[in-house]
Amino acid sequence: MLHGRQAEIAAIDELIARAHGGEGGALVLRGEAGAGKTALLDRAASGAGAMRVLEAVGVEAESDLAFAALHQLLRPVTGLLDALPGPQRAAVRGALGLAASGDRFLLGAGVLSLLAEAAAPDGLVCVVDDFQWVDRASADALLFAARRLGTERVALLLTVRGDAPVKGVPSLDVGGLPEEAAAGLLDALAGGTIAAGVRQRLVTLTAGNPLALRETVRRLSPDQLGGREPLPDPLPGGSRLFGERVAALPAPVRRLALLAALEGDLGTVLRASGSAGRPALDELEAAGLAHVTGTSVRFHHPLVRSAVHESATPAARRTAHAELAAATEPQAHDTGAADTAATDREAPDTGAFADRRAWHLAGAALGPDEFVAAELARAAARARDRGGYGAAAVGLARAADLTPAPLTRAGRLKDAAVSAWLGGLPGRAQSLLAEARRHAGGDAALESQIAQLRGRFELNSGDASEAVRILSAGSGAAARSADGLALLADASEAAAYVGDTAALIEIGRRAEAYPEGFLRDAVAGVGAVPAGREDGPGLLRRALARTGELRDAAEFLWASAAASQLGEADLSAELIGRAGRVARVSGMTGQLPVVLEYVATAERIAGRLAESQAVSEEGLELAREAGYVNTVAAHQANLAAVAALRGQEEICRRHAHEALAIALPHRVGLRAGTAAYALGMLDLGLGRFDAAHDRFCALVNAGPGAGHPSVVWRSTPDRIEAAVGAGDLNGARTALEAYERWSAHAATAESRALLARCRALVAPPDGEEAIEGFAEALRSHTNPYEAARTALLLGERLRRAHRPGEARARLRTALETFRQAGAEPWARRAHAELRAAGESAEAPAGSVLDLLTPQELRIAGLVADGLSSKEIAARLFLSPRTVEYHLYKIYPKLGIGTRTELARLVVLRKAP
Structure with a gap:
């Protein structure tokens, strides 16, 4: 029976009821140790009725093992993986050790899809206890899914101790019991023999914490409970709550308890403990401090594990880690535990055992040890390859600590920084990279790689002009090498973000020293055209002639930049679309939020405002999750421009000001210019020609970091229209002359049309x-x-x-x-x-399609393109069931009943 938890139970029951009805969601139960969070989870699981239940527990000993918690949670439903879209299926299989591929965003979408499949037909309740100790890779995937459960029949409940952050999920505080409920619990525990004054004193001293109340009553004598003897001062509690019970255990039992505190796998613990293991385990269970669950040893409460760990000396902990490392062998798993515990593993995951062994070796190390460091680095690489970037960062950083050679240490710190960046930890990435620089020791190749990463980090989340400086300097140090060209390309991209034409020209000039190729020609041409050089358009045309050879999203973005520099906005938009399609279904390694900046812009320029809004809303969410601050500004600026075209003044101004608050101090002129352009378009659309004209003219005069030549060029037709409306014909003619110069090398029909209109x-x-x-x-x-x-x-x-x-x-x-x-x-x-x-x-x-939301309109457009629900789910990071849910909402809105009818409506809408 749960005392005094009516409000918490009601909130949990409401969440589960909504999920059963098709409106999923997530809830964090937050409170101190012993508050009763686990009891609430148990009550939710037992009361789920016909709904399926999946459970996992965060274990501190496994918090550095990538996907340990996800494997625990999803193992019962891996048979449903075939129902997922191919890219999502591959990512989940990689995370669970069933394949070698993985990607952060695809994995999150795959987990969402798998939970949706597991919810059929009656719904699903997922409970994850001690989420603060769930490994970072599992936590990222689960939170990605948690924020997108709205149309799934899934209720996700997480418990968290203290203030551990859980982004984007509502929380409910689970505090101490109310006085009356705490008194009732004490009466139940003491069998009605507790004195009133003692009861009141215990409630006050424990702040109503249920676990503290239980353990205190267990330790007090009948005379103390009855008020015939004084209570001890202080009461046993806090770190002492289980300390005395642990200290009272016989030495062999304490040794087994320490092994179990450092390792979650029962077979490994028993092998490490030797012949005394099984009897010691029986005693530990009899003492009420732990129990066996499947193939794991679980302590009665996390504070028991803490007490075991704290009571052991550092030497004893190192010895235990060494024993566990020796016992952690995959081939020994079934033989060593066959007579002690049942196992439901079909085949040992050799990578998982190697990872555990590496971490135990690290725990046993007394100082630098290259063998241990290399083992840990290999474990981190396995985590990275499965999409566990956060775990990889932790593993590589620890490997660097154990690395004797300074240069090797710097390389591992650099790799740790990359993983932290891809795992959405930009602050951690910066600090790791700064440490890598201190140990690089003048190695040119390593220093150029570190410079490139510093520049990329700065470009994504910091000062874009500083990124130009870092990347330009780094490219000089790595001149004529492949790293040098890559650095120059990144420097050119950063200069384009700032709107620094002089830097673009200089970087393009330096790129010409490299052998001819797509990237070299694109970078050189992007710099040559604004310099007014006659060979600039030829360089860009030569780069675009290689478009059929391109495979990577970043390459397609460079091709779009080449087309844009030629004044061919329509070709640029087409190439951006290809970049977006590639980024969604292949190793994105963090590119997607950035690629979606350009996809959203292309959709807006094409007049597909609902689609542009949906893409930017998706990109904004992903950018926030990844920590890409400047990409957040990009999507805010595009949302402002969409709102401007729709005449939504308040929304436009809000998004524009939020974008400018990031873009101006970070010197991201491209996005500052887009936000300012949005405000000008708002005025133009509402007929405020004078105000629009002033804003567009201000754009022309804005310097690098506050404006952008590309925004000026693209907005010139609008500036001319505003100038004519404001009666400034001279200003309109001046703008036309500039537009004719910019369009001189454009060859597409749309570029000719815009020039004719001007x-x-x-x-x-x-x-x-x-x-x-x-x-x-x-x-x-x-x-x-x-x-x-x-x-x-x-x-x-x-x-x-x-x-x-x-x-x-x-x-x-x-x-x-x-x-x-x-x-x-x-x-x-x-x-x-x-x-x-x-x-x-x-x-x-x-159009009847105006009835659809932006997300529904995107799904309708993909249906018209002939994509199946699985394929649409893969494109949009949804589950196939969510796609079907949206289609079932779309059909009655439009008065149709088939995909064919929907496709016909979309095609008619798109027809010129």
């Missing part, structure tokens, strides 16, 4: 030149959204030229496109012009 805008308003220019642009447009912008301008000119019939046709087309895109200010403007041209009908209701 020329038409500055043509005399009362002649045919403007009308013919807009018509020419319309014939060339490949982007439906930009075509609608041109159609609106053409319709306005035709109406003012007293040709209302021709105007109405153009305005109708523009109105429909704007409504489909959700660009409400532009739709209102088109509708007003349509009415002024004699159209009496009300504005059309827009």
